[in-house]
Amino acid sequence: MAEEKKLFKVKIDNITVEVEPGTTILNAARKIGGEVVPPAMCYYSKLQGSGGKCRTCLVKVTKGSEADPRPMPKLVASCRTTVMDGMEVANITSPEVQDARKGIVEFLLLNHPLDCPVCDQAGECDLQDLSYEHGVSATRYEFKRRTFDKIDIGDHIKLHMTRCILCYRCVFTADQLTNKREHGVLNRGEASEIGTYIQQSLDNDFIGNVIDVCPVGALTDRTARFKNRVWFLKPVDAHRNCDKCCGKTVLWMRGDEVFRVTARKDKYGEVEEFICDTCRFDKKSAADWVIEGPRAISRHSVISQGHYVGVHKPHETIAKVMDGRSPKLLMDIHSISEVNQPAVDLSKIDGPAHSNDFPKNNSVQ
Amino acid sequence: MGRKLLLDKAHIEGIRYYDVYRKNGGYAAAEKALKSMSPDLVTEEVKKSGLRGRGGAGFPTGLKWSFLAKPEGVPRYLVCNADESEPGTFKDRYLMEFLPHLLIEGLLISSFALGANRTYIYIRGEYAWIPDILEEAIREAHKNGWLGKNIQGTGFDLEIYVQRGAGAYICGEETALIESLEGKRGNPRIKPPFPAVKGLWQCPTVVNNVETLAAVVPIINIGGDEYVKIGIGKSTGTKLISACGNINKPGVYEIDMTISVEEFIYSDEYCGGIPNGKRLKACIPGGSSVPILPANLLLKTAKGEPRMMTYESLNDGGFATGSMMGSGGFIVFDEDQCVVRHTLSLARFYHHESCGQCSPCREGTGWMERVLKNIENGKGKMSDIDLLWDIQRKIEGNTICPLGDAAAWPVAAAIRHFRDEFEWHVRNPEEALKRNFGLAHYADPLPVVAAAAV
Amino acid sequence: MAVQFSEEKLNKVKEIIARYPEGKQKSALIPVLHLAQESFGGWLSAETMDYVASLLQLTSIEVYEVATFYSMYNLKPVGKYLFEVCQTGPCMLRGSDDIIAYIREKLNIGVGETTTDGLFTLKTVECLGACGYAPMMQLGKHFREHLTKAKVDEIIAECRREANN
Numbered sequence: 001m002a003e004e005k006k007l008f009k010v011k012i013d014n015i016t017v018e019v020e021p022g023t024t025i026l027n028a029a030r031k032i033g034g035e036v037v038p039p040a041m042c043y044y045s046k047l048q049g050s051g052g053k054c055r056t057c058l059v060k061v062t063k064g065s066e067a068d069p070r071p072m073p074k075l076v077a078s079c080r081t082t083v084m085d086g087m088e089v090a091n092i093t094s095p096e097v098q099d100a101r102k103g104i105v106e107f108l109l110l111n112h113p114l115d116c117p118v119c120d121q122a123g124e125c126d127l128q129d130l131s132y133e134h135g136v137s138a139t140r141y142e143f144k145r146r147t148f149d150k151i152d153i154g155d156h157i158k159l160h161m162t163r164c165i166l167c168y169r170c171v172f173t174a175d176q177l178t179n180k181r182e183h184g185v186l187n188r189g190e191a192s193e194i195g196t197y198i199q200q201s202l203d204n205d206f207i208g209n210v211i212d213v214c215p216v217g218a219l220t221d222r223t224a225r226f227k228n229r230v231w232f233l234k235p236v237d238a239h240r241n242c243d244k245c246c247g248k249t250v251l252w253m254r255g256d257e258v259f260r261v262t263a264r265k266d267k268y269g270e271v272e273e274f275i276c277d278t279c280r281f282d283k284k285s286a287a288d289w290v291i292e293g294p295r296a297i298s299r300h301s302v303i304s305q306g307h308y309v310g311v312h313k314p315h316e317t318i319a320k321v322m323d324g325r326s327p328k329l330l331m332d333i334h335s336i337s338e339v340n341q342p343a344v345d346l347s348k349i350d351g352p353a354h355s356n357d358f359p360k361n362n363s364v365q
Numbered sequence: 366m367g368r369k370l371l372l373d374k375a376h377i378e379g380i381r382y383y384d385v386y387r388k389n390g391g392y393a394a395a396e397k398a399l400k401s402m403s404p405d406l407v408t409e410e411v412k413k414s415g416l417r418g419r420g421g422a423g424f425p426t427g428l429k430w431s432f433l434a435k436p437e438g439v440p441r442y443l444v445c446n447a448d449e450s451e452p453g454t455f456k457d458r459y460l461m462e463f464l465p466h467l468l469i470e471g472l473l474i475s476s477f478a479l480g481a482n483r484t485y486i487y488i489r490g491e492y493a494w495i496p497d498i499l500e501e502a503i504r505e506a507h508k509n510g511w512l513g514k515n516i517q518g519t520g521f522d523l524e525i526y527v528q529r530g531a532g533a534y535i536c537g538e539e540t541a542l543i544e545s546l547e548g549k550r551g552n553p554r555i556k557p558p559f560p561a562v563k564g565l566w567q568c569p570t571v572v573n574n575v576e577t578l579a580a581v582v583p584i585i586n587i588g589g590d591e592y593v594k595i596g597i598g599k600s601t602g603t604k605l606i607s608a609c610g611n612i613n614k615p616g617v618y619e620i621d622m623t624i625s626v627e628e629f630i631y632s633d634e635y636c637g638g639i640p641n642g643k644r645l646k647a648c649i650p651g652g653s654s655v656p657i658l659p660a661n662l663l664l665k666t667a668k669g670e671p672r673m674m675t676y677e678s679l680n681d682g683g684f685a686t687g688s689m690m691g692s693g694g695f696i697v698f699d700e701d702q703c704v705v706r707h708t709l710s711l712a713r714f715y716h717h718e719s720c721g722q723c724s725p726c727r728e729g730t731g732w733m734e735r736v737l738k739n740i741e742n743g744k745g746k747m748s749d750i751d752l753l754w755d756i757q758r759k760i761e762g763n764t765i766c767p768l769g770d771a772a773a774w775p776v777a778a779a780i781r782h783f784r785d786e787f788e789w790h791v792r793n794p795e796e797a798l799k800r801n802f803g804l805a806h807y808a809d810p811l812p813v814v815a816a817a818a819v
Numbered sequence: 820m821a822v823q824f825s826e827e828k829l830n831k832v833k834e835i836i837a838r839y840p841e842g843k844q845k846s847a848l849i850p851v852l853h854l855a856q857e858s859f860g861g862w863l864s865a866e867t868m869d870y871v872a873s874l875l876q877l878t879s880i881e882v883y884e885v886a887t888f889y890s891m892y893n894l895k896p897v898g899k900y901l902f903e904v905c906q907t908g909p910c911m912l913r914g915s916d917d918i919i920a921y922i923r924e925k926l927n928i929g930v931g932e933t934t935t936d937g938l939f940t941l942k943t944v945e946c947l948g949a950c951g952y953a954p955m956m957q958l959g960k961h962f963r964e965h966l967t968k969a970k971v972d973e974i975i976a977e978c979r980r981e982a983n984n
Contacts, residue, residue, distance in 0.1 A: 053723050054724050055725055055763055055765075058763060074762045075762065075763060077555065080555045100759065100763050103758075103759030104724060104759075107724045107725050107727075107728040107729055107759070108724050108728070110728045110732065140752055141732065143732075143735045165724065166721065166722075166724070166727070180878060181878060182878070182880055183880060184880040184881070184883065185721075185884060186883060186884060186887040187721075187888070188533070188719070188720060188721055189719035189720060189730070190716065190728065190730070192721035192727065196880065197865065197880065198865050440840070449948050450948060452907045452908050452945075452946040452950065453908070453946075453950050454948065454950070455949055455951055455952075458948055489948065490849075490853070490889070490891045491957060493959075493960040493961070494960050494961055526838040528838075528846075528849070529849065529850060531849050531852065531889035531892060532889045532890035533888065533890065534945070547845060548845035548847065548848035548849060548885065549845070549884075549885065550884055550885055551888060551889075607950065607951055608951065609909045609951040610912045610913070611912055611913075615951035616951050617951070649908075653909075653946075694950065696909050696950070702912060706911070710907055711907070713907075713945070714907050714908070714945045714946060717945050720888075
């Protein structure tokens with residue numbers, strides 16, 4: 001008979017929970033669930049050593065433990081602080097924590113381009129959720145935002161460093177899932193960036209997982225980029241026999257077309273099991289997969305707003321109503337409009353764009 | 366003349382070399398410790414002395430040593446923090462350059478107390494010529510049987526190595542230093558675990574400042590009981606102060622902690638007053654990260670008592686009206702200096718030195734610098750001053766390591782005590798580009814509030 | 820020219836690695852990068868860093884991460900004489916801004932630039948720990964302290980003389 005382990009009693013926002021020694025405050029809160037769970041942008045339970053960096057999960061320890069009841073002098077990162085027996089923690093019940101978190105969100109958004117309308121991560125972005133729940137509607141930052149050029153790191157992954165919040169998750173992923181890490185954190189301080197230093201393509205069977213662990217749209221899947229918005233897609237659980245990974249995935253479909261393949265994520269946005277690049281990038285036909293059924297998505301998520309039923313491909317109605325003629329009315333917007341020219345990078349313009357920011361196109365009739 | 370324990374022999378010609386050092390009583394403490402004391406007894410003596418970490422935080426050294434985990438069969442390490450990078454501080458450089466054997470002896474005694482057989486001196490990369498001096502001293506110590514195997518027949522083994530950094534203020538933080546010593550980026554670790562349990566290569570490690578380790582030598586020589594008698598209260602022994610800025614005699618001074626700030630600035634034994642008959646405007650008494658104080662609060666506490674050069678007195682009044690001893694980097698401002706401009710220079714420093722690991726410091730330090738630059742360049746708004754206050758408030762206490770606090774405090778203190786100077790910059794942008802705000806009322810005596818009748 | 824340490828320098832690398840316990844040769848990275856920068860033209864090219872990586876059995880990215888973190892490693896070529904002038908508070912109180920302006924004028928270059936003859940590069944740096952001897956700069960291994968305009972002239976002349984010999 002196994003000896004019964006003594007459990008630690010912890011009180012988080014006045015809710016008591018019993019957890020095993022060695023559990024972090026964050027995981028104890030996750031055991032309670034609901035709104036007492038601090039948000040986490042850099043911690044990832046499947047990646048050893050992650051956490052502690054973004055500071056969004058700061059909480060107040062109002063009582064250290066039964067043995068030493070003194071409160072902790074500073075707010076602590078709940079993802080890296082382990083519980084003690086009798087510890088009392090304040091998260092949503094502490095105005096100090098709420099205020100600090102507001103500050104952290106402002107810091108994280110300081111240099112973020114807020115280009116959600118053109119970002120593939122929109123709708124499943126942790127930073128979007130965080131700012132919606134804890135941020136304020138305007139920034140007080142009046143300076144030029146930091147920008148980087150977008151680069152392709154390999155055939156399948158786009159790195160858009162301007163959006164990155166430096167959570168280091170992708171670095172841990174490459175360290176722990178692949179045999180040779182080729183990207184890392186370069187430079188220092190505000191100039192820190194994820195990169196390869198010299199142009200290099202990341203090439204490894206599991207490197208695609210960096211896309212799934214990225215909390216923002218800094219690492220996106222080039223095979224799915226700009227193809228569709230996540231809330232127009234229908235996620236279904238599927239599996240296949242794979243000799244490299246578990247083969248258990250989510251297919252993001254519209255009709256019977258597979259737009260994107262990802263790992264299955266839990267309610268905290270963490271993947272349940274990592275998947276290989278073959279499953280992720282190369283199996284884009286429904287025939288490659290055994291479809292299990294619709295993926296349960298939180299009803300608060302914008303993704304659950306797409307009420308698609310069945311797997312019928314939408315009809316091409318234009319051709320039908322035009323008796324098979326190809327439409328002539330559709331035109332290239334750029335041939336008649338001076339704004340939104342693809343050659344002008346909006347993120348490089350200081351402040352809101354004005355007509356002066358676009359070269360005059362006199363050839364338009 | 367105050368008592369000197371560290372620099373008492375600094376003037377002796379050739380003290381840098383073993384023979385002269387030994388002839389003048391060098392290695393007597395090491396002999397005493399290794400031959401007649403047990404490691405625990407040495408630690409006990411250091412505890413008794415009340416020695417506090419001389420790197421800036423002022424944590425009791427003996428207590429820090431007693432936290433060191435001692436699991437069987439796992440090596441323990443002592444690391445000497447010589448990454449002296451706090452603006453205003455250059456005392457460790459002086460010790461290493463002129464009294465290398467004092468440090469080696471201190472390291473030997475401390476390693477013996479801690480049971481470390483391999484000890485590293487992590488020195489900032491810019492002090493590029495000092496490793497040669499230290500390595501020469503290490504060679505001499507080896508030759509004379511004070512390092513290597515079976516030191517002086519006591520059975521104790523020790524090797525000391527010098528490791529150069531490569532330009533990063535953050536590596537003065539002990540866990541960043543350990544990371545750097547492991548050949549990584551100087552990102553501070555998230556604590557716990559503390560280095561005393563998992564430090565260098567995941568082994569128990571003690572990191573101490575150069576001056577702290579050098580002070581172990583006189584403590585063993587004269588005994589902890591004698592050491593504790595020097596100074597006032599919990600500020601025991603002597604402290605090296607590196608004085609700079611607008612003073613007649615910048616340099617490194619050893620003080621026993623019994624003199625007043627006024628005496629330190631104006632007496633000929635120390636700083637020798639302010640050049641060209643100018644008046645004192647302000648001072649940062651403990652290295653750039655501690656709060657700046659206007660002259661009136663520097664010389665006298667808010668209670669009207671003279672402020673002393675001790676840990677407690679410099680901290681009297683907390684951050685509202687006091688400052689800190691810090692690393693002993695004493696920066697003096699005369700009446701011609703602009704506090705806004707100086708604060709901008711410190712903000713630029715912390716922005717440059719932030720490691721970028723955690724978000725408040727990475728994003729906040731650059732933001733503060735930019736806002737300050739606007740104010741300094743005549744583009745500031747009144748609301749910018751409150752904005753600065755709010756930014757520093759949201760950095761302080763919310764970062765992984767103390768660099769966040771170190772970046773926030775100078776800005777907070779400058780606004781706290783010199784808000785009228787900031788406002789003047791905003792109101793008179795053109796004038797502010799041409800001249801300084803001047804002395805204002807900062808040197809006027811503070812009205813002392815009469816004690817309420819009980 | 821392939822990047823390759825001399826026999827003597829390779830022995831130095833071995834000596835550095837021996838300072839650490841078995842298997843901890845990554846600790847040698849920072850000292851070996853210093854050695855590489857001195858040996859291969861005063862800066863670290865990607866090729867140099869890859870060479871260091873192979874010597875210490877590290878991946879290249881581990882070396883890039885470290886080299887880009889520390890401010891003393893030059894990732895671009897610099898002039899033969901690198902003037903690193905401190906501009907932090909305590910030096911500023913003693914007139915470092917004037918010294919920087921004077922060097923710019925004298926060498927006709929901006930901060931971060933190199934003279935056309937490739938002799939001088941001017942950099943501003945943050946506190947070097949010589950606050951009591953301000954204003955100051957680092958030139959090679961040593962500090963030049965108590966700078967005045969006359970002293971700057973002297974240093975420039977001294978460098979020119981040395982370069983011509």
